[in-house]
Amino acid sequence: MNLVQHRRNGSNWIIRVGLALLLTLTAGLPAGSAEEAVSEIRIADGRGDWGQPNPYLHYPRGSGYVRMSWVFDTLVWKGEDGFQPALARSWVFDSEMQAFVFELQPEARWHDGEPVTAEDVAFTIELFREHPYYWIRLDDVSHAEVMDTHRVAIHLHRPYAPFIPDIGGTMPIMPAHIWREVEDPNTFTGPAAFIGSGPYRFVDFDPVQSSYLYEAFPDYYLGEPKAGRLVYLRAGQAIAALRNREVDLASIRPEMVEPLQRQGFEIVQDERGWNKKLMINHRKAPFDERAFRQALAHAIDRQAIIDRSQRGFGRPASFGLLSPDHDLYSPDTPDYAHDPERALELLRQLGYGPGPDGFLQKDGEPLEVELLVSNITAGGQTAADRDGEVIKAQLERLGIRTDLVNLEQGSTDTRIREWNFDLAVSGHGGIAGDARILNEMISSAHGAGSVNSARFDAHPELNRLLDAQLRAMDPEERRGIVAQIQHLHAEELPAIPLYYPDAFAAFNPDSGVRWFYTPGGIAKGIPIPQNKVSLFP
Amino acid sequence: MGARFDPAAGLGRRLLADPWFVTGASLSLFLVLLVVLSPWLSPHDPHDMGYAAFAPPSADHWLGVNDGGMDIFAELLAGLRNTLAFGLVTASAGLAIGILVGLASAWFRGVVDQVLMRVADLLLAIPAVMILILLASFYRPSPWVLALVLASLAWPTSARLIRSQALGLRTRPHIAAARQMGGSSAYIIGRHMMPELFPLYLIAFASKVRMAVFMEASLSFLGLFDPTRKSLGRMISDALPFYYLDVWWHWLLPPIVLLTLLIMAFTFLAVSLERFFDPRLRAAWAD
Numbered sequence: 144m145n146l147v148q149h150r151r152n153g154s155n156w157i158i159r160v161g162l163a164l165l166l167t168l169t170a171g172l173p174a175g176s177a178e179e180a181v182s183e184i185r186i187a188d189g190r191g192d193w194g195q196p197n198p199y200l201h202y203p204r205g206s207g208y209v210r211m212s213w214v215f216d217t218l219v220w221k222g223e224d225g226f227q228p229a230l231a232r233s234w235v236f237d238s239e240m241q242a243f244v245f246e247l248q249p250e251a252r253w254h255d256g257e258p259v260t261a262e263d264v265a266f267t268i269e270l271f272r273e274h275p276y277y278w279i280r281l282d283d284v285s286h287a288e289v290m291d292t293h294r295v296a297i298h299l300h301r302p303y304a305p306f307i308p309d310i311g312g313t314m315p316i317m318p319a320h321i322w323r324e325v326e327d328p329n330t331f332t333g334p335a336a337f338i339g340s341g342p343y344r345f346v347d348f349d350p351v352q353s354s355y356l357y358e359a360f361p362d363y364y365l366g367e368p369k370a371g372r373l374v375y376l377r378a379g380q381a382i383a384a385l386r387n388r389e390v391d392l393a394s395i396r397p398e399m400v401e402p403l404q405r406q407g408f409e410i411v412q413d414e415r416g417w418n419k420k421l422m423i424n425h426r427k428a429p430f431d432e433r434a435f436r437q438a439l440a441h442a443i444d445r446q447a448i449i450d451r452s453q454r455g456f457g458r459p460a461s462f463g464l465l466s467p468d469h470d471l472y473s474p475d476t477p478d479y480a481h482d483p484e485r486a487l488e489l490l491r492q493l494g495y496g497p498g499p500d501g502f503l504q505k506d507g508e509p510l511e512v513e514l515l516v517s518n519i520t521a522g523g524q525t526a527a528d529r530d531g532e533v534i535k536a537q538l539e540r541l542g543i544r545t546d547l548v549n550l551e552q553g554s555t556d557t558r559i560r561e562w563n564f565d566l567a568v569s570g571h572g573g574i575a576g577d578a579r580i581l582n583e584m585i586s587s588a589h590g591a592g593s594v595n596s597a598r599f600d601a602h603p604e605l606n607r608l609l610d611a612q613l614r615a616m617d618p619e620e621r622r623g624i625v626a627q628i629q630h631l632h633a634e635e636l637p638a639i640p641l642y643y644p645d646a647f648a649a650f651n652p653d654s655g656v657r658w659f660y661t662p663g664g665i666a667k668g669i670p671i672p673q674n675k676v677s678l679f680p
Numbered sequence: 681m682g683a684r685f686d687p688a689a690g691l692g693r694r695l696l697a698d699p700w701f702v703t704g705a706s707l708s709l710f711l712v713l714l715v716v717l718s719p720w721l722s723p724h725d726p727h728d729m730g731y732a733a734f735a736p737p738s739a740d741h742w743l744g745v746n747d748g749g750m751d752i753f754a755e756l757l758a759g760l761r762n763t764l765a766f767g768l769v770t771a772s773a774g775l776a777i778g779i780l781v782g783l784a785s786a787w788f789r790g791v792v793d794q795v796l797m798r799v800a801d802l803l804l805a806i807p808a809v810m811i812l813i814l815l816a817s818f819y820r821p822s823p824w825v826l827a828l829v830l831a832s833l834a835w836p837t838s839a840r841l842i843r844s845q846a847l848g849l850r851t852r853p854h855i856a857a858a859r860q861m862g863g864s865s866a867y868i869i870g871r872h873m874m875p876e877l878f879p880l881y882l883i884a885f886a887s888k889v890r891m892a893v894f895m896e897a898s899l900s901f902l903g904l905f906d907p908t909r910k911s912l913g914r915m916i917s918d919a920l921p922f923y924y925l926d927v928w929w930h931w932l933l934p935p936i937v938l939l940t941l942l943i944m945a946f947t948f949l950a951v952s953l954e955r956f957f958d959p960r961l962r963a964a965w966a967d
Contacts, residue, residue, distance in 0.1 A: 451748055531907055
């Protein structure tokens with residue numbers, strides 16, 4: 144059953160008359176607080192279905208995680224000013240114990256009224272170790288020690304620098320009294336599967352309408368959330384949904400910024416936290432040659448892609464993968480200027496020369512590549528673009544015959560995962576979050592589950608550095624290592640970062656809720672302006 | 681029915697007096713002229729992305745420039761050409777199969793007729809659009825292969841129409857005489873039956889073009905063809921996300937109008953030709 148109620152325009156006049164009377168009666172009273180409760184907040188989403196909101200049922204992309212984050216809280220949480228208390232009101236790293244010690248909020252309750260305890264935290268570690276959750280890796284965690292009802296120590300096998308962003312601020316804490324009895328979490332779909340300790344209770348997901356309904360949890364330990372109900376609606380045309388007041392928040396195209404601003408909507412812009420990139424099948428010839436990948440980097444004019452495909456709304460990406468907005472970004476990362484001559488020279492060194500049809504060939508074999516493209520969902524908005532057309536034109540100008548294939552995003556993801564591709568345009572966030580994203584997006588040891596991971600293990604030094612940055616608890620030491628990783632990534636190019644599209648969202652300020660893009664992204668680095676902090680009282 | 685109907689008698693005069701035919705033929709002629717004259721009408725390469733995105737209509741770009749920096753008018757003409765070509769190829773191939781099957785069924789009767797008509801029944805029950813979507817999604821064949829696949833699914837309606845008329849024709853005295861004089865099956869089908877049923881082919885052809893054009897536009901709208909291939913459906917799909925800008929009237933509207941005109945042209949022709957040549961509707965006309 145779809146519990147989402149739609150506004151009825153037919154009764155608008157009754158509401159208006161009522162409001163007018165109310166305004167007349169209250170005109171002499173002092174102004175109310177800006178923090179007044181809102182009955183309902185509606186968020187638009189271009190795709191709609193991101194799975195059900197628990198760790199085992201949501202789709203493994205940022206929007207799926209955010210759907211879950213309303214229901215399940217983590218130990219700490221990233222707000223506008225960095226990490227802030229969530230289920231843990233304080234935390235400290237004890238270097239002697241090699242453990243993070245968390246003191247939990249004594250008022251925290253599960254949605255069924257049970258208290259949240261240190262046992263739950265310890266159980267969550269066990270649960271995710273036994274039944275892995277895609278977003279969390281616990282290789283470096285030794286065990287969790289319950290120190291008392293509200294104090295828990297998470298011991299590490301070895302130093303782990305990204306612990307707070309990667310585990311403390313991302314791992315949802317699960318209720319032991321429910322999940323202890325569950326044999327297979329992947330098939331557990333009953334109402335109890337959605338009992339969390341977050342600010343909202345999950346009420347309904349309508350797979351036909353792709354709408355989600357959440358209700359505020361009045362006993363939330365940080366106070367009752369601002370909005371009584373939270374609704375996600377699938378909306379193909381975000382601007383129309385905003386203008387018609389069907390939704391309060393939507394990701395928008397850059398061209399919508401001005402018209403919506405004129406109509407009183409507030410606009411927020413993301414940092415460079417999401418990048419389009421060219422996935423390369425470096426396990427097969429000719430892409431297994433570093434020089435070939437470098438030739439591609441010289442052949443592709445990224446500014447032209449931004450100009451033609453994004454109408455100028457974007458910025459070229461760093462070849463080192465980490466966002467220039469990141470604290471650990473290295474400005475010394477090598478760059479590849481658009482230089483078709485240099486690209487041809489590299490290809491000539493690899494034995495390629497022009498064939499009778501003008502296209503490149505080697506030993507009589509034509510150089511043909513297949514380029515996969517999809518309508519990628521970024522920030523809750525699925526948008527078609529012309530990246531593929533522009534890249535194809537650029538490669539063909541160089542002499543590389545290119546077969547452009549448009550597939551549904553899931554099909555492209557599957558083909559990339561199975562190494563059944565040459566080149567593919569993909570994209571991901573997280574690049575302004577913790578630098579551990581480099582491990583996930585480069586190495587198969589860390590990112591084998593991610594469709595955007597290059598899974599590049601051919602460079603032992605790069606892999607050594609990736610491991611070393613995780614152990615560097617000294618920030619300056621880590622900065623140096625991360626700079627080297629960016630340098631090597633740019634040299635090796637297991638994938639080619641293309642550009643950061645300008646990302647905007649618009650919201651209705653009359654709703655009393657102020658939305659923002661989280662610096663560094665939500666949790667591990669999700670660049671979506673739907674941080675639950677916005678609805679905290 | 682009254683006096684024997686002779687479809688050829690005063691055909692041109694009667695067709696030109698029919699507003700359906702005149703409208704359909706004029707529209708078809710206009711669209712074909714647009715395609716034929718496209719190299720002279722628009723000097724721009726429809727794939728050239730070198731112009732300023734969202735430029736409004738001007739003397740150089742009659743319909744302005746799209747989001748990718750491509751001339752919309754050049755794209756429109758290329759899209760019309762591809763969409764129309766898809767329709768014509770599908771209709772020609774589908775009609776050829778329909779004629780062969782319809783005449784063979786009517787002439788040989790018996791097992792041949794039974795088998796062919798059951799295959800036709802089966803194909804009529806299969807939604808062609810689903811087959812095409814699956815094929816296009818998984819195997820990405822060229823548009824020509826898809827056109828032939830669509831033709832191989834779309835012949836049953838024309839085959840049945842032709843068969844029903846050929847069954848009557850088969851018993852006519854001149855066919856019987858040809859048989860008496862030792863004419864082979866191939867000779868009688870090819871020399872007598874096939875030409876005599878010609879008006880039915882026009883009806884079937886027009887309705888198949890209409891169906892194929894609509895199918896091509898739908899598939900390209902869904903993005904199931906090569907993204908660089910120009911098509912009216914693809915243009916609509918590209919323009920829709922920008923409907924909120926002031927570009928709808930010179931970018932979104934033209935492909936919709938052209939597609940509508942294309943479908944209307946062949947619908948009018950099919951309706952008109954049916955009124956003239958389909959024996960099932962002839963009685964009303966003759967009265």
